[in-house]
Amino acid sequence: MTDSDTILRMQDITKTFPGVKALQDVTLDVRRGEIHAICGENGAGKSTLMKVLSGVYPHGSYDGEILFDGEPCRFAGIRDSEHKGIVIIHQELALAPNLSIAENIFLGNEQATRGLIDWNKTNAAAAELLRRVGLRENPTTQVVDLGVGKQQLVEIAKAISKQVRLLILDEPTAALNDEDSDHLLALLRGLRDEGITCVIISHKLNEVMAISDRVTIIRDGRTIKTMDLVADEVTEDKIISGMVGRDLDNRFPPHESHVGEEVLRIEDWTVHSPTQHGRVVVRNASLNVRRGEIVGLAGLMGAGRTELAMSVFGRSYGVDISGKVFRDGREVHLKSVQDAIKHGIAYATEDRKRYGLNLIEDIKRNVSAAGLKKLAKGGWVDDNEEFKVANEYRSSMNIKAPSVGSIVGKLSGGNQQKVVLSKWIFTDPEVLILDEPTRGIDVGAKYEIYTIINRLADEGKGVLVISSELPELLGLCDRIYTLAEGRITGEVNRADATQEGLMTLMTTHGTEVAR
Amino acid sequence: MTSVAPTNADLALGTPSASEPGNSPRKFNINLRESGIYIAFALIVVLFAILTGGDLLAPQNISNIIIQNSYILILAIGMILIIIAGHIDLSVGSVVAATGAFAAVMMVNWDVPWPIALLVTLVFGGLIGAWQGYWIAYFGIPAFIVTLAGMLLFRAVTLMILGNRGIGPFPDEVRTLTNGFTGGYLGNIGLGSLGGADLFSIIVGLLVVGAIFWSQWRTRAGRQKYLQVVEPFGMFIAKIVIAAVVVMAVIIQLARFRNLPWVLVLLAILVIGYSVVTNRAVFGRQIYAVGGNLQAATLSGVKVKGVVFWLFVNMGVLAAVAGIVFAGRLNQANPTAGNSFELDAIAAAFIGGAAVQGGVGKVVGAITGGLIMGVINNGMSLIGAPSEQVMLVKGAVLLAAVAFDVWSKRRAGASR
Numbered sequence: 001m002t003d004s005d006t007i008l009r010m011q012d013i014t015k016t017f018p019g020v021k022a023l024q025d026v027t028l029d030v031r032r033g034e035i036h037a038i039c040g041e042n043g044a045g046k047s048t049l050m051k052v053l054s055g056v057y058p059h060g061s062y063d064g065e066i067l068f069d070g071e072p073c074r075f076a077g078i079r080d081s082e083h084k085g086i087v088i089i090h091q092e093l094a095l096a097p098n099l100s101i102a103e104n105i106f107l108g109n110e111q112a113t114r115g116l117i118d119w120n121k122t123n124a125a126a127a128e129l130l131r132r133v134g135l136r137e138n139p140t141t142q143v144v145d146l147g148v149g150k151q152q153l154v155e156i157a158k159a160i161s162k163q164v165r166l167l168i169l170d171e172p173t174a175a176l177n178d179e180d181s182d183h184l185l186a187l188l189r190g191l192r193d194e195g196i197t198c199v200i201i202s203h204k205l206n207e208v209m210a211i212s213d214r215v216t217i218i219r220d221g222r223t224i225k226t227m228d229l230v231a232d233e234v235t236e237d238k239i240i241s242g243m244v245g246r247d248l249d250n251r252f253p254p255h256e257s258h259v260g261e262e263v264l265r266i267e268d269w270t271v272h273s274p275t276q277h278g279r280v281v282v283r284n285a286s287l288n289v290r291r292g293e294i295v296g297l298a299g300l301m302g303a304g305r306t307e308l309a310m311s312v313f314g315r316s317y318g319v320d321i322s323g324k325v326f327r328d329g330r331e332v333h334l335k336s337v338q339d340a341i342k343h344g345i346a347y348a349t350e351d352r353k354r355y356g357l358n359l360i361e362d363i364k365r366n367v368s369a370a371g372l373k374k375l376a377k378g379g380w381v382d383d384n385e386e387f388k389v390a391n392e393y394r395s396s397m398n399i400k401a402p403s404v405g406s407i408v409g410k411l412s413g414g415n416q417q418k419v420v421l422s423k424w425i426f427t428d429p430e431v432l433i434l435d436e437p438t439r440g441i442d443v444g445a446k447y448e449i450y451t452i453i454n455r456l457a458d459e460g461k462g463v464l465v466i467s468s469e470l471p472e473l474l475g476l477c478d479r480i481y482t483l484a485e486g487r488i489t490g491e492v493n494r495a496d497a498t499q500e501g502l503m504t505l506m507t508t509h510g511t512e513v514a515r
Numbered sequence: 516m517t518s519v520a521p522t523n524a525d526l527a528l529g530t531p532s533a534s535e536p537g538n539s540p541r542k543f544n545i546n547l548r549e550s551g552i553y554i555a556f557a558l559i560v561v562l563f564a565i566l567t568g569g570d571l572l573a574p575q576n577i578s579n580i581i582i583q584n585s586y587i588l589i590l591a592i593g594m595i596l597i598i599i600a601g602h603i604d605l606s607v608g609s610v611v612a613a614t615g616a617f618a619a620v621m622m623v624n625w626d627v628p629w630p631i632a633l634l635v636t637l638v639f640g641g642l643i644g645a646w647q648g649y650w651i652a653y654f655g656i657p658a659f660i661v662t663l664a665g666m667l668l669f670r671a672v673t674l675m676i677l678g679n680r681g682i683g684p685f686p687d688e689v690r691t692l693t694n695g696f697t698g699g700y701l702g703n704i705g706l707g708s709l710g711g712a713d714l715f716s717i718i719v720g721l722l723v724v725g726a727i728f729w730s731q732w733r734t735r736a737g738r739q740k741y742l743q744v745v746e747p748f749g750m751f752i753a754k755i756v757i758a759a760v761v762v763m764a765v766i767i768q769l770a771r772f773r774n775l776p777w778v779l780v781l782l783a784i785l786v787i788g789y790s791v792v793t794n795r796a797v798f799g800r801q802i803y804a805v806g807g808n809l810q811a812a813t814l815s816g817v818k819v820k821g822v823v824f825w826l827f828v829n830m831g832v833l834a835a836v837a838g839i840v841f842a843g844r845l846n847q848a849n850p851t852a853g854n855s856f857e858l859d860a861i862a863a864a865f866i867g868g869a870a871v872q873g874g875v876g877k878v879v880g881a882i883t884g885g886l887i888m889g890v891i892n893n894g895m896s897l898i899g900a901p902s903e904q905v906m907l908v909k910g911a912v913l914l915a916a917v918a919f920d921v922w923s924k925r926r927a928g929a930s931r
Contacts, residue, residue: 337813337814337815338818340816347814354811355814357811358808360807360874369812369815369817376797380796381800383795387738
């Protein structure tokens with residue numbers, strides 16, 4: 001390979017934090033005009049590497065060399081790297097919700113004439129950029145009114161407006177449904193054909209397979225290998241074994257369910273949107289879960305999965321809720337989260353950082369948060385018991401942390417998820433609703449979460465799993481419901497379920513289903 | 516070191532992080548962030564003791580510092596809880612005035628017996644808190660706005676009650692409670708070797724030291740029983756000895772003057788009570804949960820609205836306590852009473868380590884923050900500094916304290 005082929009070379013990058021070597025002699029070569037994927041478990045060092053590249057960690061805070069277009073670079077901050085045409089789009093999007101699309105695109109790069117912002121010029125330029133990324137929206141629309149998928153496109157339009165030459169996307173499709181993901185991936189291919197080089201960090205290996213030309217695998221802060229997808233005959237399993245350092249014959253632990261009595265039944269459940277007056281989010285949904293059974297709930301984003309779960313969980317979402325909930329065959333009225341917990345229902349949220357954890361507190365206070373009453377006598381908490389309980393969960397759930405006094409915000413995604421699950425298991429639930437239990441966590445930790453879910457079912461609890469990843473539902477669940485536009489459109493047993501079959505049911509228009 | 520309150524409760528309740536295992540550099544950082552405020556306080560006391568030629572630590576002056584700052588410290592206790600929950604209360608100065616005025620009207624104009632009058636005043640404060648808590652918790656208006664309105668509303672209520680003049684004097688019992696001292700109940704036996712300190716107060720001091728030792732020992736033994744890592748025995752003893760020396764030094768100095776101020780007794784009870792509530796009670800845990808992550812707390816079954824509502828009720832009651840103490844000390848309820856008290860209470864909380872985003876803070880920290888400002892006020896006036904210099908220093912201290920907090924947080928966050 002000659003230097004003219006290589007747009008970016010990161011050579012022997014070593015980055016040390018107090019007590020931790022986050023990166024050690026990492027080398028990354030990105031060729032001009034390719035889509036280059038970086039794969040690795042959470043905590044492997046992918047994000048750190050990208051922060052070094054984009055100047056978040058300035059020159060001097062790491063060892064090694066960065067060559068961009070053959071020139072050594074010494075970025076003091078993000079502005080320097082953006083000046084060179086390196087733009088990073090983070091997993092958590094950085095748009096100002098109450099500004100328009102056009103204002104966001106040109107934020108910090110305002111289109112001015114004689115010192116005043118020229119709104120005609122701004123909006124016209126924004127419209128042109130939106131056309132390029134295939135987003136049919138008015139440039140004056142507020143970003144808050146867009147879905148996550150569209151916001152992602154606004155970010156890319158913003159990057160293009162900065163004359164991007166190397167676009168870095170950190171988990172770009174993590175929050176997108178399949179349709180939006182496909183659109184985004186097609187867009188990236190288009191950008192590649194226009195000469196924009198892309199680096200994509202992704203946990204979704206099927207996407208990596210579908211879109212990238214080469215893939216670099218990072219494990220424990222070191223480069224494991226870089227493979228050419230075609231020349232090296234890369235498969236998903238090959239990537240996975242590189243990431244985890246072992247062959248994963250099976251991504252799902254073997255499990256046989258022993259299904260018992262019905263533990264939860266929902267009948268004719270209808271929920272209206274709290275923000276958009278009169279909009280029905282869930283319509284006449286009925287489903288049931290039995291003891292020892294793992295039931296899946298599949299649906300595209302916006303189908304009403306989370307809304308269904310949260311409205312059942314003590315009316316945490318929605319207005320004008322109607323329908324019935326039965327626990328062990330008896331009707332219950334769950335008017336608050338406390339009611340739901342009292343009746344043995346637990347709900348682990350899809351967004352653990354925003355809705356699941358107190359990130360500034362330690363493990364033990366998060367584990368006890370929902371079941372504090374169990375540790376209290378007459379309103380006083382026994383903090384020695386709390387320590388003991390948290391320690392038990394730390395070992396039984398294999399939470400990797402120096403102690404239960406570790407701050408939760410500093411744990412990896414997988415370990416945070418284990419804390420969330422511990423918190424809910426500690427409330428002694430009979431039914432657990434797990435909303436995207438493996439979102440944003442690495443392959444090894446996923447396997448552990450699946451094992452925990454199986455264990456819960458074996459203990460006779462009912463588990464309802466909501467997931468965007470169909471292989472996960474197929475590998476885990478005994479029975480899968482599909483949800484489309486707020487209606488249950490199908491119920492499939494594991495033996496009969498296929499990805500294609502489920503996808504068909506998930507994309508059925510609500511109106512086509514008989515009442 | 517001028518007061519029994521902070522050191523006493525701090526050591527009695529311990530800092531959990533000190534006993535956690537972990538690599539040594541991180542442990543040091545956490546300790547510095549949490550104990551920095553106490554070190555700063557000690558340094559400020561030493562500095563002014565030197566600058567005033569020892570006058571700062573004179574028996575009468577220690578007594579003055581405690582009495583002059585008592586109402587701010589009482590307000591700071593309520594304020595820190597509200598700040599931990601992620602809110603703010605700008606109305607406390609006006610509530611102090613309104614409750615003081617109401618108490619005065621009842622006792623002076625209506626001849627209501629003083630115990631009943633005090634009780635009704637506390638209820639009045641609670642009702643004011645409930646009014647504000649309703650708008651904040653259940654109606655969803657930001658606390659900043661509701662209490663800004665309250666600042667005007669309750670100042671107006673004060674003026675309506677008092678009609679732009681002071682009301683007094685208060686019954687003797689109330690004046691003793693707010694401005695008086697415990698007696699020499701063992702016949703005023705003075706100990707010559709301790710500069711004539713009263714025996715009864717000394718015995719109280721020894722009992723306090725004993726209680727500190729006992730509670731610390733029990734906590735430590737409990738943790739050991741659960742196989743938690745505890746601090747080395749030498750460190751444990753050293754902490755208790757320091758606490759004992761400080762407590763005894765302050766009490767002996769007070770005993771040489773006119774014994775223990777009643778408001779100090781009141782403060783000590785409040786500080787210890789609220790510290791235990793924030794550390795050990797379910798309600799205390801819920802305050803931190805609400806401030807740390809509101810949504811997560813809601814989805815964990817915390818009745819968030821109830822928690823916020825009761826915090827404001829609590830603040831109202833404490834403001835009424837402060838209102839009585841302040842009016843009683845001046846022996847008159849005044850229309851301008853409590854002006855800018857809210858700012859002092861808020862500053863005390865933030866100097867004492869509360870986080871602007873909520874979720875972090877300690878009662879003892881707020882008390883220490885309040886005392887830091889009290890010592891600066893007192894020390895600077897002793898050396899004859901003009902008031903603009905005092906303001907300048909207090910402003911700089913507030914900014915420096917919060918800057919230190921932000922800086923140490925950022926440094927801790929960068930390690931991942």
